[in-house]
Amino acid sequence: MTDWVHSVVVIVPAELREVGNKLACAIGHDVVPGNTFVVPVGVDEVTGYGCRTNAMQKFLNDVEAAREGVLPEGAAIEDFDLTPEDVAALFAKDEDGKPVMIFDVRPASDMIGHFDDVLAANGLQRHAEVPE
Amino acid sequence: MNIIPYVNRPAPLAWDLAKAIFGATGNGTWLHPADLSTVFQDAAGTRPGAAGSPLGLELDKHLGGAGDDTKDVYEIQTFGTPAQVAVYDPVTGVGSVFRTDGSNSSGVRFLLSSSMSYQMDVENTGAATLRIVTSVSGTPLHVIAPGGRLKAFVTGRSAVALDTNGTSQGTSFVVHSLREVPGLHASQATTSARPTLVRMPKTGRRNALLWSEDLTKSPWNFTNASGGASQSGNTLHFGTNNLDRIIQNVPIAVAGNRTMTVRMSGSGSVRLVWYQGNGSTGGAQAITLTETPTDYTVTANITTTGNIAGIGILNNASATPSTVTVHRAQFEDGSEATPYQRVTNAFDVHEDGVPDIWYWQGDGTDDKLTLTLASAFTGYIFIAGTKGSILEPVTFSAGAVDLGPLTYTGGTPGIFNAIGGIVGVVLLDRALTEDEQTELVEYYKGKGAKGLLVEGPELVPGDFSEFADFSEAAAAGWVNGSAGAGSVDIMGDRLVILNVGDGANMGRAYHSFSAQSGSSFVVRATLAAAVSTRAKRCAINASTSWPPSPYLINSTGTSTGSHKFAYQASSTATHYIHFFNQDTDAVKGEWSNVSVRELRPQEDWA
Numbered sequence: 001m002t003d004w005v006h007s008v009v010v011i012v013p014a015e016l017r018e019v020g021n022k023l024a025c026a027i028g029h030d031v032v033p034g035n036t037f038v039v040p041v042g043v044d045e046v047t048g049y050g051c052r053t054n055a056m057q058k059f060l061n062d063v064e065a066a067r068e069g070v071l072p073e074g075a076a077i078e079d080f081d082l083t084p085e086d087v088a089a090l091f092a093k094d095e096d097g098k099p100v101m102i103f104d105v106r107p108a109s110d111m112i113g114h115f116d117d118v119l120a121a122n123g124l125q126r127h128a129e130v131p132e
Numbered sequence: 133m134n135i136i137p138y139v140n141r142p143a144p145l146a147w148d149l150a151k152a153i154f155g156a157t158g159n160g161t162w163l164h165p166a167d168l169s170t171v172f173q174d175a176a177g178t179r180p181g182a183a184g185s186p187l188g189l190e191l192d193k194h195l196g197g198a199g200d201d202t203k204d205v206y207e208i209q210t211f212g213t214p215a216q217v218a219v220y221d222p223v224t225g226v227g228s229v230f231r232t233d234g235s236n237s238s239g240v241r242f243l244l245s246s247s248m249s250y251q252m253d254v255e256n257t258g259a260a261t262l263r264i265v266t267s268v269s270g271t272p273l274h275v276i277a278p279g280g281r282l283k284a285f286v287t288g289r290s291a292v293a294l295d296t297n298g299t300s301q302g303t304s305f306v307v308h309s310l311r312e313v314p315g316l317h318a319s320q321a322t323t324s325a326r327p328t329l330v331r332m333p334k335t336g337r338r339n340a341l342l343w344s345e346d347l348t349k350s351p352w353n354f355t356n357a358s359g360g361a362s363q364s365g366n367t368l369h370f371g372t373n374n375l376d377r378i379i380q381n382v383p384i385a386v387a388g389n390r391t392m393t394v395r396m397s398g399s400g401s402v403r404l405v406w407y408q409g410n411g412s413t414g415g416a417q418a419i420t421l422t423e424t425p426t427d428y429t430v431t432a433n434i435t436t437t438g439n440i441a442g443i444g445i446l447n448n449a450s451a452t453p454s455t456v457t458v459h460r461a462q463f464e465d466g467s468e469a470t471p472y473q474r475v476t477n478a479f480d481v482h483e484d485g486v487p488d489i490w491y492w493q494g495d496g497t498d499d500k501l502t503l504t505l506a507s508a509f510t511g512y513i514f515i516a517g518t519k520g521s522i523l524e525p526v527t528f529s530a531g532a533v534d535l536g537p538l539t540y541t542g543g544t545p546g547i548f549n550a551i552g553g554i555v556g557v558v559l560l561d562r563a564l565t566e567d568e569q570t571e572l573v574e575y576y577k578g579k580g581a582k583g584l585l586v587e588g589p590e591l592v593p594g595d596f597s598e599f600a601d602f603s604e605a606a607a608a609g610w611v612n613g614s615a616g617a618g619s620v621d622i623m624g625d626r627l628v629i630l631n632v633g634d635g636a637n638m639g640r641a642y643h644s645f646s647a648q649s650g651s652s653f654v655v656r657a658t659l660a661a662a663v664s665t666r667a668k669r670c671a672i673n674a675s676t677s678w679p680p681s682p683y684l685i686n687s688t689g690t691s692t693g694s695h696k697f698a699y700q701a702s703s704t705a706t707h708y709i710h711f712f713n714q715d716t717d718a719v720k721g722e723w724s725n726v727s728v729r730e731l732r733p734q735e736d737w738a
Contacts, residue, residue: 004185004328005350005477007495029323036324038498044666052497053324054186107351109342109478111328113702115497125682 004054007111009118011050011102012037016090020049020101022080023087027062027072029053032080040127041119048124052115054108063103067091147575153560153568154194160511160559161316161503162194163535166490166579171329175319176274177251177285183480186326187492189285190501192315194558198251199312205243209268209293212236216302218295225309228258229295230302239268239295242310246290247506249313255281258303260296268295278303285313288504316559318501318535327492327499327536330553333483334580338464339473340382341443345460346476347378354378358451367457370402370447381442382463389467390434392443397425400454404430405444418448425459431467489580491518491553500536503559505529511561513540516576519552519652520585520733523569526559539698546698550652550731555581582733587654591645592709594657594726597625605641613640615678618713626660626722629711631667633718640712642676645728647701655684655709656727658694667715668723672699672707680710698731 012020021034030036037049062072066087071077077087090101104118119125150162165171170191171181177189204222218238220227231237244250256262256276264274264282266289273292276282286292296303320326343349347366354363355378360371363378370376384390394404398421405416417430443463447454462472473483482488494500509528515521515535526542533541535557538548548554556576564572573583592609599605599622602612610627612620616637621628629639647653659668671680684697701707709728713721 009497010324024322024324031321035322038325050497051324052495052499053326054328107478108328111495113496115495 003056005108006055006057006060007052007106007108007114008055008059009050009052009102009104009115010037011041011048011118011122011124012090013048013100014042014046016100017049019082019086019090022082023077023090026077026080026082027075029059039115041124042127043125046127048102050102050115050119052111054111060105147571149558149572149575150194150196153558153564153572158194159561160194160509161192161318161557162559163190163318163501163554163557164193165190165329165492165555166488167193168490172285173326175285175321178274178282181329183329183331183490184477185329186323187320187329187501188323188326189317189319190492191313191317195315199314201309201311202244202250203242203307203310207241207243208238209241210238211269214238215300225307226304227294227307228302228304229262231296231298231300233299234269237269237295239265239293241268241291241293242307243291244286244289246288249285249287249315249317250310251283251285251313252292252310253281253283253308254294255306255308256303257306260298260301260303262303262305263295263297265293265295267291268293276305281308285317287317287319316503316505318503318557320499320501325498325500327494327501327554328479330479330491330493332481332489332491332580333473333486334489335483335486337473337475337481338470339462339475339481340465341380341461341463341475342477344462344473344475347458352378352380358447360453361447366459367398367455368445370400370454370456372451372453374403374447374449374451377444377446378458379442379444380461380463384434384437387435387437388433388465389431390463391429391431391466391469392461392463393427393429393469393472394443394445394461395425395427395459396421396445396456397423397459398454398456399423400452400456401448402454402456403444403446403448404428405446406430406432406434406442416446421454421456425457427469429469487580489518489555491555491580493553494536494548496537496549498537500534503533503535505531505533509533509559509561511559512563513543514556514558514560514564514572515540515551515554516556516573516579516581517548517551517554518581520550520582520731521573521576522547522551522585523564523572525563544654544696544698546700549700550585550698552582555579583735584733585652585731586734586737588730588732588737590727590729591653592643592726592728594724594728595625596622596627596724596726602641610641610643611676613642613676613678613710613712614638615640623722625724627711627724627726629667629713629721629723631713631715631718631720633716635716638679638713638715639721640678640680640710642680642708642710644706644708647674647703647705647707649701649704651701652731653699653701654696654727654729654731655699656694656696656725657711657723658725660722660724667713667717667719667721669710669712669714669721670695670723671710671712673710674701674703674705674707676708679714680708680712694725 024030024036172189173179216230357375358371358373361376618639
């Protein structure tokens with residue numbers, strides 16, 4: 001099986017992390033309680049959570065459809081305590097017209113470093129907090 | 133005396149890792165992705181593992197496969213008064229379930245041990261949906277359509293059940309087996325956090341193309357310049373334009389000779405060319421095609437770097453129609469064609485006659501597999517990697533032990549960068565003898581791993597007790613890179629980073645070391661003073677710019693402590709380790725025992 005041809009980085013604002021995790025469960029990419037958005041990003045404080053995954057073309061199509069408010073067949077968001085408004089919040093834009101959710105795609109062969117490249121392009125870095 | 137030439141000696145028996153390392157009583161796990169019977173794409177084990185696909189479940193190999201069939205340990209569950217009660221024959225595994233409505237249903241419940249994994253093989257022989265659920269009318273784990281058959285793993289559950297959904301309907305089934313699968317298995321339930329299973333030739337990858345036998349896939353790019361050209365799979369019909377073509381660009385990092393070889397058949401003629409972007413071409417070879425598949429090779433010197441030079445198959449210069457079938461293609465460094473390597477995506481490359489190396493590759497971001505320990509564990513972990521291997525003592529509490537993204541639970545942060553792709557993992561509840569260690573390392577070298585990682589000489593003078601003041605440290609290569617009125621000092625065995633406290637005048641000291649792209653280093657530093665978070669930052673990068681970024685140490689709280697982590701250089705350049713203070717209060721950051729040493733496999737230091 002070699003159709004996992006895309007590398008995808010997704011970063012959601014910290015306040016939408018739970019929504020993102022629930023949506024990942026609803027579309028069958030995770031199981032409850034959801035651990036998709038696990039990488040904290042931010043400098044002095046955590047401002048968002050991200051993930052990187054290889055994906056098939058269908059996943060990109062599903063995301064594009066979700067951006068238009070159409071979820072994949074079988075995605076029963078109400079079973080995961082989500083409303084259409086919750087999902088719409090992920091695809092909303094901020095007051096500067098910039099999408100609140102960072103979504104970046106490149107070939108899967110370039111997956112190493114993809115996440116950090118996206119962080120750098122958006123003025124972010126991993127929240128390198130080392131508990132003592 | 134008879135001397136038997138080495139080549140005529142009987143081959144030694146294959147070394148049996150499970151017997152040699154675990155014996156009859158050793159506990160732990162052995163993860164070995166080269167055994168495709170142990171790898172699956174999803175955590176439930178419903179889809180077999182394959183090169184280029186995610187790895188969601190890897191079975192422990194040290195106990196050697198499935199155990200007892202427990203399909204006869206069951207009970208009939210009935211809720212309300214369904215029109216039919218479920219039936220089940222524990223010998224044949226044949227049964228049926230029924231559901232009248234949400235309050236009246238009946239199914240078959242199998243009793244399991246929550247500390248054990250099981251593989252369930254179930255066939256739906258009826259006309260309605262069959263569900264594998266946590267209990268009758270409970271949460272569905274899997275759904276089997278009429279006529280379908282599913283093999284799935286169940287872990288950490290005291291029971292599973294079979295039932296159906298809908299109204300006033302039932303279905304029949306056969307439980308072919310419900311076998312214990314003993315061992316400590318590694319899994320990942322979250323799709324985005326699954327590593328990728330990789331297959332590479334043991335001699336390395338040379339063919340730089342992707343999809344070398346499938347021209348329908350990106351990044352192959354077909355152009356119909358004539359308006360009459362078409363593509364059907366790997367067969368191209370060129371029309372009346374000499375720029376009807378298919379190309380694939382590849383990245384060229386270093387200028388030099390490149391060779392491309394394409395096996396083609398067909399009618400008419402084509403040109404095999406370098407396609408260097410912007411429509412320019414070079415090194416063209418005109419080819420008159422025959423029906424016999426034939427290899428055609430062109431070699432040329434590529435002088436431009438970037439993602440711009442690659443294979444191009446163009447229509448003939450006279451722009452007459454032609455038909456070409458491309459059987460396979462290769463693009464490689466050097467001026468000679470070498471044996472063909474089939475490439476699908478970047479994680480699946482195979483060369484006939486060369487052993488495959490199988491390993492799992494994480495992304496360094498969130499990919500990891502997790503072991504779940506039923507009780508605390510003390511012993512050793514051996515991780516064999518494509519860049520190097522480690523053997524370290526471990527103590528784990530009961531619960532989850534992660535393998536990834538950049539280390540294992542309790543391991544040196546970042547060490548997976550130095551290990552590379554993971555060829556094998558052995559977790560054992562005792563120390564290995566020297567001979568066992570040698571055999572284990574050599575076994576995995578034979579599977580494509582490198583030897584144990586060993587630290588090289590010190591690259592940074594970090595024993596600050598050797599310096600009376602910072603001028604002596606500067607003579608040893610330390611640089612005062614403070615911003616504004618920030619400053620640095622030496623006090624006893626400590627490097628002190630001072631800060632004016634206005635948020636603009638901040639202290640920094642840094643020291644350089646040379647690094648090759650992809651090389652790994654072990655970095656140590658001790659926080660010697662308890663101060664705020666922003667006062668004690670450490671970064672490594674290839675720049676002296678202020679402020680350094682990203683941070684490698686950005687400790688929370690105010691406690692002191694030692695840090696050890698692995699760093700991987702992403703470029704061949706002079707690198708710098710920075711200690712700096714970005715606090716807005718006038719506090720000190722104090723460091724001692726700083727060390728940077730390169731990590732290489734033992735054999736590479738020779």
